[in-house]
Amino acid sequence: MLAHLTLIDVPKRFKVIVNPKAGKGKAASIYRDYVRPILVAAGCNIVDGGTDDNQTDITHVVTTTRAKEALDIAEHLNVDMYDAILCIGGDGVIHEVINGLARKQDGITALKKIAIGTIPAGTIPSSFSLTVGSGNALSRSLFGECHPSYAAWQAVKCTETNYQSDSQTKQWLQT
Numbered sequence: 001m002l003a004h005l006t007l008i009d010v011p012k013r014f015k016v017i018v019n020p021k022a023g024k025g026k027a028a029s030i031y032r033d034y035v036r037p038i039l040v041a042a043g044c045n046i047v048d049g050g051t052d053d054n055q056t057d058i059t060h061v062v063t064t065t066r067a068k069e070a071l072d073i074a075e076h077l078n079v080d081m082y083d084a085i086l087c088i089g090g091d092g093v094i095h096e097v098i099n100g101l102a103r104k105q106d107g108i109t110a111l112k113k114i115a116i117g118t119i120p121a122g123t124i125p126s127s128f129s130l131t132v133g134s135g136n137a138l139s140r141s142l143f144g145e146c147h148p149s150y151a152a153w154q155a156v157k158c159t160e161t162n163y164q165s166d167s168q169t170k171q172w173l174q175t
Contacts, residue, residue, distance in 0.1 A: 074100025
C-alpha cells in the first residue's frame with residue numbers, strides 16, 4: 001500500500017548502474033538517449049565511470065563489465081552519499097542491487113535508507129508494440145508506464161515511496 005509521495009525541486013544524488021547487455025545490448029544507449037538528458041535537466045552533477053572518490057552531491061554512473069558487479073557495488077556502497085540507486089536493465093541488476101544491500105553488515109538499515117529505482121532497458125514502447133522484458137514489467141507495475149524517460153523523471157521528482165510490507169516479508173528481511 002502506498003503510504004506517501006513527496007515532490008522536490010533539488011538535484012538528486014544517484015548511483016546509476018547500467019547493465020550494457022540488457023535490452024539486447026541497448027541499455028547504454030537507453031541511458032545516453034533517454035535517462036541522461038532527464039538527469040542533466042534536473043541539475044544532477046553527473047560523473048561517468050571511474051570511482052566516486054567519496055565525492056558528495058554527484059550522480060555517479062557505472063556500466064557493469066561482469067556478472068555480479070552490481071551486487072558488489074551495492075554491497076560496498078556508502079548509502080549516505082546517494083539518495084537512490086537507479087538500475088538500468090532488467091530484473092537481474094535490480095536483484096543484484098537488493099542482494100548487495102542486504103549483504104551489508106547493516107543490510108536492513110541500508111535497504112530502508114536508500115531508494116532503488118528501475119529504468120527499463122527492454123523494447124521502447126510505441127503505440128503499435130507491446131513491451132516485453134522483466135525490467136519493463138516491473139516499471140509498468142510501479143509507474144503504470146515503462147518508457148525510460150518517464151521512469152527517470154519519476155526518480156528525479158520523487159523523494160520517498162513507502163509500501164507497507166506484510167509480516168512474512170519483514171521476517172525474511174530480519175533473517
